[in-house]
Amino acid sequence: xxxxxxxxxxxxxxxxxxxxxxxxxxxxxxxxxxxxxxxxxxxxxxxxxxxxxxxxxxxxxxxxxxxxxxxxxxxxxxxxxxxxxxxxxxxxxxxxxxxxxxxxxxxxxxxxxxxxxxxxxxxxxxxxxxxxxxxxxxxxxxxxxxxxxxxxxxxxxxxxxxxxxxxxxxxxxxxxxxxxxxxxxxxxxxxxxxxxxxxxxxxxxxxxxxxxxxxxxxxxxxxxxxxxxxxxxxxxxxxxxxxxxxxxxxxxxxxxxxxxxxxxxxxxxxxxxxxxxxxxxxxxxxxxxxxxxxxxx
Amino acid sequence: xxxxxxxxxxxxxxxxxxxxxxxxxxxxxxxxxxxxxxxxxxxxxxxxxxxxxxxxxxxxxxxxxxxxxxxxxxxxxxxxxxxxxxxxxxxxxxxxxxxxxxxxxxxxxxxxxxxxxxxxxxxxxxxxxxxxxxxxxxxxxxxxxxxxxxxxxxxxxxxxxxxxxxxxxxxxxxxxxxxxxxxxxxxxxxxxxxxxxxxxxxxxxxxxxxxxxxxxxxxxxxxxxxxxxxxxxxxxxxxxxxxxxxxxxxxxxxxxxxxxxxxxxxxxxxxxxxxxxxxxxxxxxxxxxxxxxxxxxxxxxxxxxxxxxxxxxxxxxxxxxxxxxxxxxxxxxxxxxxxxxxxxxxxxxxxxxxxxxxxxxxxxxxxxxxxxxxxx
Numbered sequence: 001x002x003x004x005x006x007x008x009x010x011x012x013x014x015x016x017x018x019x020x021x022x023x024x025x026x027x028x029x030x031x032x033x034x035x036x037x038x039x040x041x042x043x044x045x046x047x048x049x050x051x052x053x054x055x056x057x058x059x060x061x062x063x064x065x066x067x068x069x070x071x072x073x074x075x076x077x078x079x080x081x082x083x084x085x086x087x088x089x090x091x092x093x094x095x096x097x098x099x100x101x102x103x104x105x106x107x108x109x110x111x112x113x114x115x116x117x118x119x120x121x122x123x124x125x126x127x128x129x130x131x132x133x134x135x136x137x138x139x140x141x142x143x144x145x146x147x148x149x150x151x152x153x154x155x156x157x158x159x160x161x162x163x164x165x166x167x168x169x170x171x172x173x174x175x176x177x178x179x180x181x182x183x184x185x186x187x188x189x190x191x192x193x194x195x196x197x198x199x200x201x202x203x204x205x206x207x208x209x210x211x212x213x214x215x216x217x218x219x220x221x222x223x224x225x226x227x228x229x230x231x232x233x234x235x236x237x238x239x240x241x242x243x244x245x246x247x248x249x250x251x252x253x254x255x256x257x258x259x260x261x262x263x264x265x266x267x268x269x270x271x272x273x274x275x276x277x278x279x280x281x282x283x284x285x286x287x288x289x290x291x292x293x294x295x296x297x
Numbered sequence: 298x299x300x301x302x303x304x305x306x307x308x309x310x311x312x313x314x315x316x317x318x319x320x321x322x323x324x325x326x327x328x329x330x331x332x333x334x335x336x337x338x339x340x341x342x343x344x345x346x347x348x349x350x351x352x353x354x355x356x357x358x359x360x361x362x363x364x365x366x367x368x369x370x371x372x373x374x375x376x377x378x379x380x381x382x383x384x385x386x387x388x389x390x391x392x393x394x395x396x397x398x399x400x401x402x403x404x405x406x407x408x409x410x411x412x413x414x415x416x417x418x419x420x421x422x423x424x425x426x427x428x429x430x431x432x433x434x435x436x437x438x439x440x441x442x443x444x445x446x447x448x449x450x451x452x453x454x455x456x457x458x459x460x461x462x463x464x465x466x467x468x469x470x471x472x473x474x475x476x477x478x479x480x481x482x483x484x485x486x487x488x489x490x491x492x493x494x495x496x497x498x499x500x501x502x503x504x505x506x507x508x509x510x511x512x513x514x515x516x517x518x519x520x521x522x523x524x525x526x527x528x529x530x531x532x533x534x535x536x537x538x539x540x541x542x543x544x545x546x547x548x549x550x551x552x553x554x555x556x557x558x559x560x561x562x563x564x565x566x567x568x569x570x571x572x573x574x575x576x577x578x579x580x581x582x583x584x585x586x587x588x589x590x591x592x593x594x595x596x597x598x599x600x601x602x603x604x605x606x607x608x609x610x611x612x613x614x615x616x617x618x619x620x621x622x623x624x625x626x627x628x629x630x631x632x633x634x635x636x637x638x639x640x641x642x643x644x645x646x647x648x649x650x651x652x653x654x655x656x657x658x659x660x661x662x663x664x665x666x667x668x669x670x671x672x673x
Contacts, residue, residue, distance in 0.1 A: 055545065131523065131669050133558075149543055149550070153458045158541065160550070165669065166525075166559035168552060170662065183383070185665040209356075209670070265575040268582045272524050272557065272669075273606070 039234035041197065049197040049231050051148035051157075061162060062148070062237045063262035064141025067128075067214035070241070070255035073104045073121070100240070100256040113218040113248040120216025127210045131271035133167035133186040134210040136203070136225050137241055137257070144269060145262040148229075157192060157199070165271040171201050178204050184221050186210055199229040212243070220247030228256075235261040334359075334375070335481050336515040338403040338413040346372055346400045346412060355379050355389035356671035360425075362392065362414065364400070374400050374414040376425050380536065380664045385427025392419060406513065442630035444594075447544070452594050452627045454540035454549065463554060463663045464633055464655035465537040471529065471610035472496065474650045484611025486510055495613065502614045502644040509612030517608050523557045523668035525583040528603060529621060529637045529651055530610045531556075537663045538655075549589070554663030563587040563598055570599055581617050583607060598623040609639075616643030631657040 042054035053059045109117060120126070128134040140146060143163030150157050155174035161167065171192040182189045182205025192201040203225045206212075212219050223245040230238040240256035243249065334340075348366040360382060362374035376382060379389075392398070399418040405411040417425050445457035456462045470484040473496045479487035486492060492507050509516065519526040526534065536554030543550060547566035553559055561584035564573075570588050581604040589598040601620040609615055619641035626634045633655035640648040 053546075059546065131557075133667055133669075149541075151541060151543070154456070154541075158550070160560060165557060165667075167667075168550075168558075168560050183665075186667065187665065266562070267575040268561065268584060270525060270559070270583055272522055273583070 037233050037235045041231040041234055048194060050150065051199065051229060051231055051237070052150065058263045059147075059265040060261050060263040061145025061266065062140075062259040063145045064143065064161075064259055066141075066143040066163065068137065068141035068239075068257040068259070069215055070101060070137055070213050070217065070257065071104050071107060071215055072101050073215070100238070100258065102253055102255045106253070107217070108250040108253055109218075110248055110250055116218045117216060120211070120218075124214075124216070126214060126216060128164060128214070131165040132210050133165055134212070135187050135206055136212040136227065137239070137255075138211055138213050139164065139167070139169060139187075140227075140239055141257065141259065144267070145264075147266055160266060162266045163269050163271075166269065171199075178202075184208070188223075188225070195228075197230060201227045201229070203227070217243070218248045219243070219245050222247040232258075237261070334413050335483065335485050336513040336517070336520065337375070337405055337407075337411070339406045340403045340413075342404055344402060344404040344412050346374075348372065348398065348400075350392055350394050350396045350398055352394055353389055353392050354671060357666050358668055358671065361671075362398070362400075362417070364398065371410060372400075373411045374402070374417065375411060376414050376417075377427070378666070380666055381427065382425055387425050387427070391424055392417075444627045444630055451591060454542055454596070454625070454627070454633075460659070461661055462657050462659045463537045463539045463661075465658050466533040466635075467654040467656055469533050469535065469610065471533070471613060471651055474652050480611065483514065485514060486611075495611070496639075497646045497649050498614075499644055499646055505614045506612055509608070514608075514612050517612065519556060519607060519668075524607055525553075525559055525561075526556045526610075527583040527585070527607050528609055528615060528619065529623070529639065530607070531561075531584070532623075532635050532637075532655065533610055533653075536666045537658060539663065551584075552663075555666055555668075557668045558663075558666055561587070563589050565589050565591075565596075570601060581605075585621075594626060596625040598625065614644050615639070615641050618643040633657070 041049045042057070044050050051062075126134075128138055133139070139159070139161050142161035144161075145163075146159055146161045148157055148159055155172070157171040157173055159169040159171070167186070169187045169190065171190045173192050175193075176191060178189050178191060184205055184207035186207060186209065188203040189205040190201050190203040192199055194200070204223070206219065206221060206223045206225075208219065208221055211217070212223070212225075223243065226242040226244070228238075228240040230240075232238050237259045238256065239259060240254060242252055242254045244252035346364070346366055348364040348370075350362055350364050351371075352363040354361040354363065357378055357380065360376040360379050362376065364372050364374060366372060382388075396419055400412060400414050400416065402415040403413040414425065416423060445453040447453060469482055470480045472478050472480070473494075476494055478491045478494060481487070486495075489507060489510055492498075492510060493503060495506070498506055514520070518524040519530075525531070531551065531553065532538070534553045534555040538554055539550075539552040541550040541552055547564065549563040549565060550560050551563060564587065567590070568574075568588060570586050574586050581602055583604055583606070585600040586602040587598055587600040589596050591597070599620070599622055603615065603617060603619050603621075605615065605617055619639065622638045622640070624634075624636040626636075628634050634652070635655055636650065636652040638648050638650045639645065
């Protein structure tokens with residue numbers, strides 16, 4: 001079964017390469033949503049909620065199903081798209097709660113950002129599916145779940161998404177502040193603290209080489225992201241995000257989604273493994289970059 | 298000129314003088330310790346260009362200058378990783394588009410309009426030069442610090458509480474322990490005749506190794522497709538690695554600095570190597586199945602279940618029959634001794650061993666570095 005899923009990821013990349021239609025979203029496994037979810041969130045010895053598995057229980061991760069839309073968009077799926085469902089269909093067909101999201105008409109796009117969003121909606125040629133590490137909600141809601149691992153001695157929380165390019169993200173919990181001039185990076189510089197049972201993470205210093213969600217909401221290197229992770233029950237993690245980017249939006253805006261607990265230890269998934277679309281790694285006519293030859297690192 | 302110190306570690310003291318002399322004759326010394334500039338560029342030939350900059354592509358693994366010569370030809374000048382260039386104080390803004398530059402370096406082997414930028418002159422100033430010593434000469438000033446330990450006395454594989462750091466390999470080549478073989482920093486043989494002495498290769502594996510070497514390691518899946526550089530090679534990640542000990546769950550996250558900056562797990566919970574893994578035992582993996590236990594102050598790791606889609610360092614072949622037994626010993630605050638025995642009856646006539654050091658680089662995490670960075 002797992003090999004089949006990896007194969008499907010490869011097929012997704014192949015479809016990207018050859019422009020064929022492929023159902024990519026519907027085969028992602030989802031936990032049984034009919035089970036009553038009344039079990040309280042686990043806590044550590046100090047009484048604070050933990051985002052991982054408590055001792056004696058099975059390891060698990062927060063399931064993003066591959067991606068979670070942040071924006072309610074009633075648009076139809078464009079012909080030739082690799083995506084099977086419209087973002088709205090994805091909302092109503094899963095265990096998610098649409099009321100946490102923002103309606104497309106309420107997103108305060110700047111004109112250029114609105115044009116780019118529309119273009120990205122049509123192509124869906126997103127970096128994450130080409131094994132590029134991606135930030136914020138895109139990495140939080142990855143396929144096969146994201147483990148949150150707290151290293152108390154290091155005063156850090158690491159996020160280990162199982163799907164995707166097998167990247168990871170560090171959240172500093174030691175009270176440090178952001179550097180004055182953070183070097184633009186895929187994950188940015190994240191500092192976190194607890195507000196009651198909610199982990200609040202403040203991130204700056206993003207580069208512009210990735211998308212922050214699967215829909216392609218534009219961002220610039222001015223992006224300042226505030227994320228709130230609240231484990232409402234044992235099996236439910238509420239994710240809220242505020243996008244504060246004066247380079248792309250006229251004002252800040254917020255959205256979010258809910259992820260279910262997916263029991264099970266992380267397995268090895270390497271996006272690059274099934275990447276048979278070789279030209280996606282080395283360049284095509286889609287991009288003006290030409291180094292005249294295969295790029296050897 | 299960048300002459301990485303780590304290159305010198307390839308040679309032992311008895312042959313160091315002669316080998317370094319040979320290396321400089323063949324311009325090996327110009328090239329950086331990691332990565333395969335030599336896979337793409339003929340370092341035995343020189344080329345110089347004058348032209349105008351149209352773009353600077355500041356992306357890992359290697360930065361590129363796009364330039365047009367007076368004759369109107371488009372050329373691409375390859376530089377070090379932006380990470381290394383930035384360590385030396387250079388940035389994307391160093392070279393604005395429109396600048397006139399003079400470039401000296403090595404041409405691409407395939408005749409394409411590419412050059413390794415050994416010297417880049419802007420208004421007479423030699424830009425983008427620097428030192429890669431920071432990669433390897435990371436040893437702390439404080440030589441008499443004790444190995445940090447957990448409250449139960451176990452050596453810590455990472456930083457002491459309140460501190461930061463990561464491990465950088467002392468060498469980026471792989472040969473059987475005790476052998477002295479001249480190689481470039483990325484494991485390319487100076488003399489192909491030395492191939493049989495690198496490791497006890499079976500006939501077919503030797504032929505494959507020689508084939509990869511004769512092609513300058515240019516098809517390395519970890520270069521071309523950013524696949525994980527796994528097996529013992531993962532302990533030679535060019536921008537180092539960290540070992541994050543999740544003691545509650547008795548597992549260690551190995552977090553890579555270079556390559557595709559990925560992670561994998563080593564379990565220390567006593568499970569068998571064939572049980573308790575969240576994959577089928579038939580599902581062969583890049584990083585294999587890894588279990589470990591402490592023997593005194595040494596972490597002994599057993600691993601198997603590797604796929605055949607990656608190369609060991611320098612293009613050494615392996616098969617899915619490979620089993621690796623590794624020993625990690627933090628001999629002092631700054632040093633982790635790494636020893637491994639590779640038992641692969643599919644590719645080698647007998648088990649063979651490698652060893653090197655991991656050196657503690659104090660004060661920061663590895664840089665964010667993704668092999669995929671400059672890909673579409």
